[in-house]
Amino acid sequence: MGMADPAWGENGIVPFLRAGPPPDRTRVEGWRQWQERRSTFIPAPRLTVEEYAAMSPRRRALHDLHRTATHVNMGLLETPMSAKVTKLMRGRMRNNALNFEPGTRDGLMVSGGGYLGKTETACDAAATFEMLWRDLHRQLLPGPVPGTRDLFVPVAYCRTPVRATPKGLCAAVLDFYGAPLPKTLNGMIRAVRDSLRDHRTTALLLDDITRLRLHREDDQDTLDLVRELMDLNVTLVLIGVDIPRSGLLRSGYPDPRTGQWVFSPVKAGKSYNPSAATQTERRFDLVDLDPFDYDTAEGMTAFIQHLAGIEDRLRLFRARPGMLTEGGMPEYLFRRTRGIVGLLKRLIEDGCTEAIESGAEELTPGLLSAIPINLGNLTDRDPTAGEVPEVPTDVPVPARKPRRKGRNTVYDDRSGSVAGG
Template identity: 55%
Template sequence: MSHAIPESDLAEALLRQAPRRDTYTGWQNWRTSRRSFVPAPKLSLAEWKALSPRERSLYDLHRTATHVHLPLQETPMSLKVSRLVNRRLRNNALKTRPSTRAGVMVTGWGYQGKTETVCEVAAAFEDAWLALHDHLNPNTVDGVRDLHAPVAYVQTPVTAKPKGTCQAILNFFGAENRRLTLPQLIRQVADSLADHGTQALILDDITRLRMHRADDQDTLDLIRALMSMNVTLVLVGVDILGSGLLRQGHWDATTRQWVMPPSTHTRVHGLEATQTERRFDLVELDRFRYTTPDQIAAFHDHLAGLEDSLRLLKAEPGLLTAGTMPEYLMRRTDGVVGLLERLIEDGCQEAMDKGKETLDEDLLDEIILSLDDPDRDPQAGEIPSIPGSSTPRTPRKAARNTVLDDRGPATADR
């Protein structure tokens, strides 16, 4: 096929299974291959017609894969998150004093790119850390052959409790964790993080940890204990301020950080060496807005990046950025990156199936956005409201009176 990558390479790209990042092997596979996808070349309609039937079929398959692998683009919102997470990971990793490492909380609603942004920053940090140490654990113990895992990514279980979260962390390393009590699990987590040279621990969907009365103290103690393990704790979740995880915290206007007070116990399951406050930077990954000139320009730039990645045969310049299309896309998606990509992805497939080979508002009107995802928890706000849908965002169960809570400065529209 003269205008595409070799069939063997194409088959490898299309048949490769998406790795699970919540295991050491899966994370390494994703980290090392995250930029390996080769998009389909751009062909004109005349060039496509000149291909043989087999070549057309392969090319159509390749451009479909291109549309579902739209590149992760930097936005003003994600840049703010990336800078903070990268700074905290880099600075904490270079600390040698036995001081507590400040953590990071990344909040925002579902489908706004929190996980992908954090994982990309963490993967780039791991690339640099491994290169710095020649891919060896600088703190390894003689005679031990533990895997070197500078970053551990953990998906909080949907029905999460402190024990289940500890087990998910141990599952990342493939460590045995059955029939252990919570104090034993926390101790084993600490040992695993130290043995594997882990510098950063990412807990995704942390707000799945329900703050029910029976588990409140265990949940807060778990967070304090994790911060005592000489790793940078990165918590990613939906509406962290409203989840109750910061219920006992307070906003320090001097350091501009959220402060978690020391545990009420002398030690947190054997790990609290001193009554030290635990500090978190809280940053919000917001959706696109369309009010100020800068916000409008940022959205147009994002659409231009998406447009350049599309492989429709009759697409004209300005496909997503000209006329009323930007306003239409904002209205359909409310500026949520994940909804925008889903709409464009499904619209491209519809345009190919119908032979239209371009996008317009009439075609996109036929696309009904559906976000049924068994891996996401609607009750935790992980599935956003879809503009025009009659189904509202699912409220949290067992809502708590938060009138007297000190929430610090507002995070929206900063």
């Protein structure tokens, strides 16, 4: 009998299959569900070909399904770029949460191209901070009263509407808490303030912020509202595609002493808040989440280490150490994806599916060359805001060189002199 899969429950139940749609992080219940389950996936066990062949047809089909689930749920692999974002976010959220002085809290802007993992990196950092903050809250304050709703929501996550207006942004924040929507703008603004205060929210993540188009009056008023939210003792984290070129920083300038972006006071006019001109300057730290760089030794090393991390999580029977990291494979993968982690993930996922279905059970440039990177019909992304990257095409497949064991050349003279000369 073949090896039992530890991920299978009694009576053949398959717990790695998800029931229902994925959690909606733009609602407080979905955010908590995602936060609690984001690291609980159990990958498929590593089986030998003999153990796999000894399984019943049903067990083999379930194991193949589990392998596919493993490949599409590899999780967030840290990169040097994401580590920089995570460090800055956690430090800023922690410091602001421990600051009990009145006044504006410095915010953060997480910028980068589409499919670079900005949202996942920011959400993971915020979720880790929330776990710490909830643990401290449980130790210092009494728990929720039975029969009532727990009002403690340290982190809120919202997405900027494609057609941004102050009312639309307020509705996105209020929808996260499940709060009722007042009919007037002033009422909605008061409701947002009350929700942030009553739920003791310390960090507010606004995703897709570069959907704002500052040539539209509604978008200008929405940006004014975003800045005013910084006065509510929350760490405002704005996430968007190529923020420096989006126009959002047009009214700001980088402070050479601190490196922070400083915004002039909002001018009185058609903004919803006519007294905004009396407010203090708003400050944001701008951090970029860049793609991998293959032009330097450090960049190549980081990319190959990332590929090694992916390689370790694959469950292909003919996979071998160096399958993704040796020969011409690293450069080929970089050319296919331009070092964009989201495109790399999609290519590896689809390649593994083809490797399992075809029986190849390994990834090669030849197999991957037949796999298009198809991003599908992305109804939740705005291509005009740069949220969908350009996918490279017509990348040549590197020639496959025969393997042979060469001699050790470590001690060869590389000075260019001729022996005996």
